Amino acid sequence: MTPVRATVGVDFGTESARAVLVDVGNGREIATAVHVYKSGVIDHHLPGEELILPPDWALQDPDDYLQALGMTVKAVLAQSGIDPAQIIGIGIDFTACTMMPVTSDGTPLCRLGDHRSNPHSWVKLWKHHAAQPEADLINETAATMGEPWLDRYGRKTSSEWFFAKALQILDESPETYASADRLIEAADWITWQLTGVETRNSTTAGYKALWSRREGFPDRKFFEALNSGFADVIDEKMSRDIANPGERAGSITASASELTGLVPGTAVAVANVDAHVSVPAATVVSPGRLVAVMGTSTCHIALADINQVVPGVCGVVEDGVVPGLFGYEAGQAAVGDMFGWFAELVSGGDENPGDMHQILEREAAALAPAESGLVALDWWNGNRSVLVDADLTGLLMGATLSTRRGEIYRAMLEATVFGTRVIIEAMEAAGVPIEETVACGGLPFQNQLLMQLTADITGRPVRVAESRQTPALGSAMFAAVAAGPALGGYESILEASSAMARLGDDEYLPTAAAQPIYDDLYEIYRSLHDSLGAEHSEMRRLHSLQERVRSLSPHRTKVEA
């Protein structure tokens, strides 16, 4: 009997990291371990400090990542009982853009002396939204200067992305910016800790840092227009050397071996992004199927062999997901979060709204389409695609005195799927074909009603990836590619996907009776979507009024060093 060849994938999420140890031959998940970050999301005050962070801030402690990395990898090794010498590679994926300032040897600034009390020296998590003024400046400047890359991002970049966050550091804490030898994605920083070598992955560079394989980064004069001190951000703080997922970043060092229990010299894959690494783990390596990574928010990724501008889609990156194809990414900023918000709202003062989800799903599942007379707009956290506006808000229409919570819950589920349908229609209109949805992430396993609604409302079958931890599995798959055939891995991610990824048995098919009713309900949703999403709509006037009222008692306080 051939001994098992295995790889380890580590998925760094928002609250915790999860490692999975996988049989390279068949993708079987042999062991899993999760570790919750000690400081979690730092959005109130820095550990050990009194200073209250302004709203919209979200930081993390990089040492939490290292602790989680060591604990989880050691745990899966121990659980599996496998000889570490049989582990042919490790790969990691991360939330993005999650970035940090470090010194030239990779030491996080926030570990160092006075820097520790300055919020700008910590990791800015993906959902740090305090760089909106910088994002606005980037968008205005790019539009004015006619920057060619703007089309690739549906003509609007986000406050979550790399340069908005980097520019916020320069704007608000110039000496932090000056002290930072490098500005780097946390994903690439972890790989650096494992290999001792700084690498930069093409996925975050492409989707979050305005880079493309053909055109590189925006010109120096663009960055200079943002801020003269920002002109050389690429050459001073970053790198133009960008590696593709599947490439080998390096090998486990002695100190990384001590941290993780892996054998020195083990292959380490180039880092990747959680949603993108899920695509081949959901069996998708060719055009025609939409991957929906569904959790608190949903990320949609489709592949195509053509390069198209899809208005309102967040990014198109060549080789961004699978080599040789263009990866199209879109998203919905609140999905599970919206359902959670409602479950908590109707749970009264109860500490445990967990059971409420089940009650609500049961009540909602008993209803027929359009029976409740409710429709919602799923903008509880703005609209990421295709309107790309974080200021849009949620709407519920059709409530009466006899409206029950299960009806509202169902309307909220339906609204998120209507949002998905808008994205699918935008992709198809641009020539990116979508014949089926493959769902992964946590939600598809928790909410079967949502899966059936996805089939009924999009009019397309829905399959669910077999793995409940597609990002970690995907990272383990890329680790097998980084190790390569010589070590018992794979030549390409296509081969790895074919051998290691599977779909679950369930298939959700559109219901013939529901589809025409949902077509009519979607027409109403779309009409509200277009009218309230338009310039000067009631929703936008309402938001402006709120902003004006809030500015009278400002609560966005800049963090000045």
Place this chain on the structure above:
Amino acid sequence: MTPVRATVGVDFGTESARAVLVDVGNGREIATAVHVYKSGVIDHHLPGEELILPPDWALQDPDDYLQALGMTVKAVLAQSGIDPAQIIGIGIDFTACTMMPVTSDGTPLCRLGDHRSNPHSWVKLWKHHAAQPEADLINETAATMGEPWLDRYGRKTSSEWFFAKALQILDESPETYASADRLIEAADWITWQLTGVETRNSTTAGYKALWSRREGFPDRKFFEALNSGFADVIDEKMSRDIANPGERAGSITASASELTGLVPGTAVAVANVDAHVSVPAATVVSPGRLVAVMGTSTCHIALADINQVVPGVCGVVEDGVVPGLFGYEAGQAAVGDMFGWFAELVSGGDENPGDMHQILEREAAALAPAESGLVALDWWNGNRSVLVDADLTGLLMGATLSTRRGEIYRAMLEATVFGTRVIIEAMEAAGVPIEETVACGGLPFQNQLLMQLTADITGRPVRVAESRQTPALGSAMFAAVAAGPALGGYESILEASSAMARLGDDEYLPTAAAQPIYDDLYEIYRSLHDSLGAEHSEMRRLHSLQERVRSLSPHRTKVEA
């Protein structure tokens, strides 16, 4: 010392009746008693019967009224210790249109043999909404025939009104219609029970039965066009002899004396409607002030010395409230009901959402205008004024993941006041002046925030009637007028109001800082109101879709005899 002269007012509400014994000299409320109807609102099945009533049905048992009448009047007499001979009169008010079929001697059909098992022989309560097809026919027929009275009702009559209900009896149970010697308002039936004489009051005739002092009822040919068997409904089942409030309907009979403990011969006032009788009890007997009777729903009444068509206002009746003036009535179908719906929604499975109102009001009161970024349309039970459409529904816009229940609650309070502002603006545009609001009913005492919002949003001061039981007080005042000066009462309701009605000390003044913000928020509300209230709006298309889906599995079953 002069012995106290007193009157008794009895207010027949939806769930209970309340009697108050009042000092005629100064309006002091000496004793109060409440009695809850044994069968309450009969909306599921008839007492002792298996038959399930269709949705939208709401019936009552007239014997519950008699029991409540006897119990409460005897109770206030006993409590007060006053010699019944000192009671110079009694008056009653009722919900309307609340109507019933009776025999020529006033016996309710539902007391009699086989009739008892037929729902159509029972009292149809004001909120019986199952006569919508008949209301639709009345509206269409009146429009087609160019009926002149249609303007007085804002060009649309309600399914709650007298002829829709009467026609439903004829349509669905012709033999009940045939057996009914009289069709009569419950208000007038109670007066009949007290006096032994049938009278008809001008308030219900004017506001609910298309009658006016100058033009009488609609023509025979109009009723004939509705149904040939309905042509003579006035002369066969009703009366053209209509008495004004303040007139004396008759005197307490021997049997009524036994029921109530009042002395035979005591003056009995012509019956009246709960909202309308509240107007002089809230000190309003002249133009310029809007009376808002605020409870589960709100009724607005203003007086003017001119006869104007006010589009969307439910009724204009000469002498309908105070002799010599035109009474304008408008309404909002869900006010307290909307707040109650939300309190129940967010109370989880708790049995007691009562405390939730206080929690919500405290949370809502801590907010600044427009701070939450929410706006609502207050149409949880349709729109009674000025759009007059029961099919319109509630809307909430502006929700985000950080929206809290207190913010939604405040948005719902604000929405009801925006609805009031629409009514005020419609009245003022038609020449009916409104300089101040006088609130009465239960809500003003429970929800001070709502009162302050009313001042801030309407830009007009708000006063609150001192009495917490203005309808019963108003009925006691009309009893004093029916008794007349010779017996120690009053010549007119103006005199009675001056002597017996008072405002509370609190005055809510518009806040200078809030007003301009609410002007802006109202502009947004009004824009949504006008666009979603329009023909073919998303809201109307949504309702049509719901109706279509529901018609696939019908649940409006006619009650056939």
